[in-house]
Amino acid sequence: MTSGNNGASTPEDDDPFGYLYADGQANGAQPPSGGGYGYPNSVSRVRAVGERRNGQQSQRQTAQYGQPATVPQQQGAYGQPNANYAAPENFGAGGGPSTGRQPVQGGGGRGRGPNTKGLLIGAVAVVAAVVIGIAVAMANGDSGDDDNKASDQVSVSAPASESASPSESAADDENKAELPKADAKALNLGGSAALASDVQGAQAAGGVYVGNLNQVGNSVTWTVNGIPSDGTYTVFAHYSAAGEDQSMTLTVNGKTFGTKFNLGNFAHAKDGDFAKGWTKTYSWPTLTKGTNTISVSCQDGDKCNVLLDQLYLKAGQVKD
Template sequence: MTAGNTGSDTPGNDDPFGYLYRSEGGEGGAGGDGATRQQGVPRTSYNQVRAVGERQYGGASQQSGPGRQNASYAAPETLPGGERARTPQAGPPAPPQRNHKGLLIGAVAVVGVVCIAIGIAMLNNSGKGADNKAQPSETVSASEEPEHKPTEKPSKTPLPKDDAGSLKLGGTAATSKDIPGARSAGGVYVGGMNTPGASATWTLNVEEPGAYKMWVGYGVPGKDQNLTLTVNDKRDPRPLNMGNFANAEEGAWDKWTSTWQRVPLNKGTNTVTLSCEDGNKCDVNIDQLWLEKKIA
């Protein structure tokens, strides 16, 4: 018995699943070889045994294997290299990457340019303010233009200073230039003051009334001396101290020094008199008189 029948020609003995592997061929419609079925002849197997690897496409048998090639189809794995022979499919293109570093550098550059421009503008404005005065936005006529008069500061007259040659002398007082070192012009000084009644009067002018510090340049023969001081016909109760501040040796007249006394003066003309009176030690020479400053 073969697959597909029971050895009987009875139709009921046919394999009910024979249609699955039976090929209908020929005029009788049975048998894979196209032969006409004859009654009383047992059916042959409907199986058509083929060699392993043999495939049928479009009614033609093709044998795969070494030395044979299927013209209609070849599996990728049968090609040389197998899986490696497959050409990989290109995927979708990757999205472009943004250059964040370039954007940051560009932003910093823009900020730098803006800062430089602001600095230049500030320098220009400051330069204009220093060198050039801003021009008015409206034109002003000559008649409407305000007058800019310079502020006149009162001229401050230097305080008076005179040499002995300009003094008014009285009594035995007289000018001389025998002793060297006098600081007045030409070395002229006033001597002969050692006799009572001898005097030297200084006339001076001041712009402001008040008390001033008056200096007297003099020389003594190594001993302390003094004179009477009279200001604007008013005698000062304190004599003018003319000590041996230069530490001159006794009898040495060439060591010149100076002393000062507070004197009250009026605005305008004033007179200051140095005189030898009773009770004074008047052995003194005078070379200069000057005011230093106003004091309280």
């Protein structure tokens, strides 16, 4: 095979200056005259300025004298490949550009949009800081208000010694003071009432009690000294009743108080068993300051079969 004729010349065999050499002249190379590079049947690569082929219809942009050339509008968003200027590997099987937009691979590159996630996190952090600051300020303000209120209350409150009224002070003194108590021996007996100590269980000194009260006209009277002030008191009687409930007349400072002085069998002792019938009862008469008289007597219609050994007082209306 000779070097003169190997069929149609290829681009690699083109030599625009082949006509200057002997072998080129031997092969028929001639100076260029608007055709190829000088070889017969050479590949023509002459192309007008502004013309580009991409497998589609040729586009040629020319500019008239004195006017700017028209620039084709770019296709696609920022960072996305342009269909008219895509790389060869992006062409389809038909040689034309791909009609779909190519996805951006990877996290970097110019095609990546703004970091909106970071901006959102920053905005949330700022809002949270502002909210926390407001909450702390409000909490400090409330505590300050509470402190001011507390100080105001302390400043306007009266001392304890001034706030207590005289009546309350007197009542406290009465409760602290021990009120009188009378055993059977200290009572004045009326009628045929008599002292005895045969039945066990009496709380008076020596186990002495007053008996034989079960007759009309018989009584016991207690003269009480040292009542601190006028008011309501509780008078207690310690006694024994057996079998049926009993009731007698209570007289305070010469006047009958209430209906009857209840002397019930609260111990539930059997009839005649006075040793197991010891109990107590009470009433709430009004006494005056100083000396008062309290009497328990057997009157018509009363039931007086009791043994009585003590009378005593407590301030106010109490039950024990």
